Amino acid sequence: MALSREQYDSIMRGYAQSRDRNRRLRQERRDSVYLHVPEIRRLDEQVPETAASRLRMRLSGSGDEASRKAQEAAQQQLLDLQSRRAALLKENGYSEDYLDLTYDCPICKDTGYVNGEKCICFRRKEIALLYDQSHLQVQLPEAGFDKLLERYYQGADLENFRRSREAAVSFIRTFDDPQELGLLLYGTTGAGKTFLSVCIAGELLKRGRSVLYFSAATLFDRLSGYSYDARGRDDFRVFTEDLYSCDLLIIDDLGTELTNQFVSSQLFACLSERILRKKGTVISTNLSLQEFQKRYSDRTFSRVTYHYRLCKMTGSDIRVLKRREAQTARRAAGT
Numbered sequence: 001m002a003l004s005r006e007q008y009d010s011i012m013r014g015y016a017q018s019r020d021r022n023r024r025l026r027q028e029r030r031d032s033v034y035l036h037v038p039e040i041r042r043l044d045e046q047v048p049e050t051a052a053s054r055l056r057m058r059l060s061g062s063g064d065e066a067s068r069k070a071q072e073a074a075q076q077q078l079l080d081l082q083s084r085r086a087a088l089l090k091e092n093g094y095s096e097d098y099l100d101l102t103y104d105c106p107i108c109k110d111t112g113y114v115n116g117e118k119c120i121c122f123r124r125k126e127i128a129l130l131y132d133q134s135h136l137q138v139q140l141p142e143a144g145f146d147k148l149l150e151r152y153y154q155g156a157d158l159e160n161f162r163r164s165r166e167a168a169v170s171f172i173r174t175f176d177d178p179q180e181l182g183l184l185l186y187g188t189t190g191a192g193k194t195f196l197s198v199c200i201a202g203e204l205l206k207r208g209r210s211v212l213y214f215s216a217a218t219l220f221d222r223l224s225g226y227s228y229d230a231r232g233r234d235d236f237r238v239f240t241e242d243l244y245s246c247d248l249l250i251i252d253d254l255g256t257e258l259t260n261q262f263v264s265s266q267l268f269a270c271l272s273e274r275i276l277r278k279k280g281t282v283i284s285t286n287l288s289l290q291e292f293q294k295r296y297s298d299r300t301f302s303r304v305t306y307h308y309r310l311c312k313m314t315g316s317d318i319r320v321l322k323r324r325e326a327q328t329a330r331r332a333a334g335t
């Protein structure tokens with residue numbers, strides 16, 4: 001699916017609003033700093049003047065010794081102004097860059113484009129508009145590697161959990177030069193597979209990567225919706241291109257969809273294409289490896305086992321444990 005004209009305009013309006021907001025913020029900071037340290041205002045007023053006179057000298061300079069010296073002096077004066085200003089800011093408890101213009105996205109300076117190409121932040125906004133990522137958005141604030149708690153696991157389950165967490169950390173660390181192109185998180189219901197994949201998504205989003213998150217049921221519904229609709233051909237093409245090209249694809253709860261020939265072949269196409277493009281994928285499933293192989297064909301299974309790290313996650317259902325903890329805490333507070 002491509003952005004409509006309105007969606008495109010709304011993204012661009014968002015950038016304009018960011019730029020306005022950041023300019024206003026700088027103006028407010030300036031006003032308050034100038035009020036407290038008037039000397040900084042005087043220095044700021046001298047900077048453009050000095051810079052302009054240096055430029056005039058450079059343009060009109062005859063290139064002889066005297067003109068070269070004058071240019072050097074002007075350059076030095078400018079540097080002195082800047083370091084005096086930085087020192088004054090520091091002395092008064094501000095950071096050196098306190099009065100600099102800030103950007104929500106320093107890569108494209110809130111324009112959405114870098115060298116004529118869409119910036120990664122634009123791609124993220126596009127994904128958010130085109131595909132419902134609310135499930136991921138709801139879970140993200142709760143997620144984080146510091147919130148992966150060992151106390152919910154014991155014995156072999158704890159060993160599995162530690163290995164999976166370690167695999168996730170290494171997957172993120174080597175994301176740009178991957179050793180494995182994916183993680184298959186498999187095991188019992190409620191053992192923290194989805195939570196771990198959301199933690200991975202959160203880390204990579206923080207690093208500016210594009211992440212697409214789908215439950216298996218939604219993903220294949222969407223694909224089949226496009227492919228059975230004669231007018232959906234272009235949408236299908238654009239959608240699969242997004243699926244194949246986003247930095248990280250998460251397919252949650254694989255196996256809960258109604259698996260048929262179409263699903264099986266689409267899964268194979270998607271995973272193969274992403275492996276070819278060296279793009280990272282995280283799949284979570286409650287299926288055992290044998291069930292996975294039986295359901296999605298040997299060729300899909302062999303791609304996954306060859307290119308992905310297989311992470312078994314087992315244990316009691318963490319949601320149930322958490323509910324129990326909350327009940328106990330409420331009871332303790334009540335007595």
Ligand SMILES: [Zn+2]
Pocket residue numbers: 105106107108109110111112113119120121122
């Ligand atoms: Zn950007």
